[in-house]
Amino acid sequence: MIINHPLLGPCDAQEFTYLGDASLLHRPDGMAEGAEAAFVDYAYPRENPAGLHRELWFHEQGDRSWLVVTRDTVTHEITQVELASDVARREGRSR
Amino acid sequence: MRYSGFRILQQALTGQKGWTPAWRNPDPQPHYDYIIVGGGGHGLATAYYLAKQFRQSRIAVLEKGWIGGGNVGRNTTIIRSNYLLDGNEPFYEFSLKLWEGLEQDFNYNAMVSQRGILNLFHSDAQRDAYIRRGNAMRLHGADAELLDRDQIRRDYPFLDFDNARFPIKGGLAQRRGGTVRHDAVAWGYARGADQRGVDIIQNCAVTGLRIEDGRCTGVDTTRGFIGAGKVGVAVAGNSSRVMAMAGMRLPIESHVLQAFVSEGLKPVLPGVITFGAGHFYCSQSDKGGLVFGGDIDGYNSYAQRGNLPVIEDVAEGGMALFPGLGRVRLLRAWGGVMDMSMDGSPIIDRTPVDGLYLNGGWCYGGFKATPASGWCFAHLLATDQPHPTVTAYRLDRFARGLMIDEKGVGAQPNLH
Numbered sequence: 001m002i003i004n005h006p007l008l009g010p011c012d013a014q015e016f017t018y019l020g021d022a023s024l025l026h027r028p029d030g031m032a033e034g035a036e037a038a039f040v041d042y043a044y045p046r047e048n049p050a051g052l053h054r055e056l057w058f059h060e061q062g063d064r065s066w067l068v069v070t071r072d073t074v075t076h077e078i079t080q081v082e083l084a085s086d087v088a089r090r091e092g093r094s095r
Numbered sequence: 096m097r098y099s100g101f102r103i104l105q106q107a108l109t110g111q112k113g114w115t116p117a118w119r120n121p122d123p124q125p126h127y128d129y130i131i132v133g134g135g136g137h138g139l140a141t142a143y144y145l146a147k148q149f150r151q152s153r154i155a156v157l158e159k160g161w162i163g164g165g166n167v168g169r170n171t172t173i174i175r176s177n178y179l180l181d182g183n184e185p186f187y188e189f190s191l192k193l194w195e196g197l198e199q200d201f202n203y204n205a206m207v208s209q210r211g212i213l214n215l216f217h218s219d220a221q222r223d224a225y226i227r228r229g230n231a232m233r234l235h236g237a238d239a240e241l242l243d244r245d246q247i248r249r250d251y252p253f254l255d256f257d258n259a260r261f262p263i264k265g266g267l268a269q270r271r272g273g274t275v276r277h278d279a280v281a282w283g284y285a286r287g288a289d290q291r292g293v294d295i296i297q298n299c300a301v302t303g304l305r306i307e308d309g310r311c312t313g314v315d316t317t318r319g320f321i322g323a324g325k326v327g328v329a330v331a332g333n334s335s336r337v338m339a340m341a342g343m344r345l346p347i348e349s350h351v352l353q354a355f356v357s358e359g360l361k362p363v364l365p366g367v368i369t370f371g372a373g374h375f376y377c378s379q380s381d382k383g384g385l386v387f388g389g390d391i392d393g394y395n396s397y398a399q400r401g402n403l404p405v406i407e408d409v410a411e412g413g414m415a416l417f418p419g420l421g422r423v424r425l426l427r428a429w430g431g432v433m434d435m436s437m438d439g440s441p442i443i444d445r446t447p448v449d450g451l452y453l454n455g456g457w458c459y460g461g462f463k464a465t466p467a468s469g470w471c472f473a474h475l476l477a478t479d480q481p482h483p484t485v486t487a488y489r490l491d492r493f494a495r496g497l498m499i500d501e502k503g504v505g506a507q508p509n510l511h
Contacts, residue, residue, distance in 0.1 A: 013394075013404075014404045019507075020348065020395070020507070020508070040493065040494045043437075043493075043506050044437050044494070047344060048336075049335075050333075050336055050397040053395050055395065071394075073395045073396050075398065076396065076398055
């Protein structure tokens with residue numbers, strides 16, 4: 001698979017390590033009410049769709065950026081690649 | 096029809112005209128007491144033991160394609176019970192015991208071959224870990240034997256014993272482990288279940304789970320609605336998709352695992368060997384092909400095919416252990432979709448929906464578990480109580496902090 005890095009252009013997926021569903025960007029507040037249940041929900045269950053999947057890849061052998069890759073889990077086709085920092089900011093994270 | 100040596104002789108003398116289909120092809124009835132979703136090894140074994148062991152009737156197995164067309168036909172056929180943890184070892188040992196009597200039990204030649212499995216170690220620390228695992232196995236009644244280099248050299252003289260990075264220091268053998276003809280397992284269970292009245296309905300995909308007042312009352316399928324007293328889901332690889340129909344999110348990611356077979360060779364590998372310094376394992380099929388595999392590709396996939404980097408990685412592991420492998424041509428490579436659970440262990444449990452039961456999360460260890468998985472799932476369906484060997488395989492173990500993490504890598508499915 002080739003991941004089209006937004007800054008570096010096309011890179012072999014072998015340069016990356018895979019973490020999983022991009023929902024992992026949204027770590028719950030550990031001090032909030034019901035944090036225990038929120039963390040269980042954060043850490044273990046997954047949507048695991050057959051089809052488009054937004055997922056986190058880390059460019060370990062490259063610029064060490066985190067990317068959010070939108071990929072079809074049935075065909076392995078990658079349709080969108082964004083910097084995870086941009087996605088996190090857009091989705092309301094402060095940094 | 097009972098299969099026997101006498102039957103073969105009789106058929107040979109009468110022109111092989113008396114063989115009958117091994118199972119019927121019935122139309123679905125409007126209602127069953129038990130519906131098993133998924134006609135793979137685990138689903139068919141569940142139906143077989145429900146009918147035979149637990150004396151239940153009115154059972155159907157629904158399969159979206161043809162029976163045995165999923166992971167039971169795509170694995171590397173290895174059976175073993177060499178686990179460390181208390182939650183796992185009794186279950187896999189129970190499974191190995193069932194394998195030992197399986198062919199007589201369901202009257203079908205599954206070619207169960209206890210040719211032994213050998214896990215090689217390459218360092219002192221790894222030897223200590225293997226001794227510990229061997230002791231754990233023996234405490235649970237399984238067999239385990241520590242072999243030194245010379246003992247291994249007798250059976251496997253062609254291995255690279257003095258590899259500069261990964262010299263072979265010894266191995267942990269389980270002589271009762273081995274291989275089984277995988278398709279025959281599905282066919283044997285299907286035939287045995289069918290003979291006991293189970294309806295095996297192929298080309299019947301489940302499109303919805305009907306839930307009324309918190310209770311599962313049946314399934315919508317491509318062949319219409321079928322009512323059920325209890326619904327058992329055994330569709331590993333696709334568990335998340337089926338359980339999403341009940342509004343559930345599972346602690347599972349689907350990943351693709353590749354396997355390989357070489358051209359046929361004369362007998363060279365007497366048993367199953369695994370490399371301890373990388374992920375590579377290999378056995379030789381009765382047709383002569385070397386059957387081998389390694390890691391999953393490592394990203395979510397439902398594609399049933401993987402990519403080249405993992406093939407390269409598996410080949411490198413094989414060459415480090417078994418340099419002669421480089422002269423062998425690869426015949427086929429294929430991929431299967433695994434339910435990779437968050438702790439690397441399976442789930443056999445009730446669900447929050449009454450009458451809906453889940454058997455899944457088999458990671459890449461599902462084949463060896465087939466008989467015990469079927470037995471224990473049938474036990475759960477018939478009695479609503481878990482079999483004593485699967486009390487740890489609960490769906491809520493993640494929330495309760497009771498993970499069974501054999502490898503100790505945490506909630507990261509692509510590392511299990």
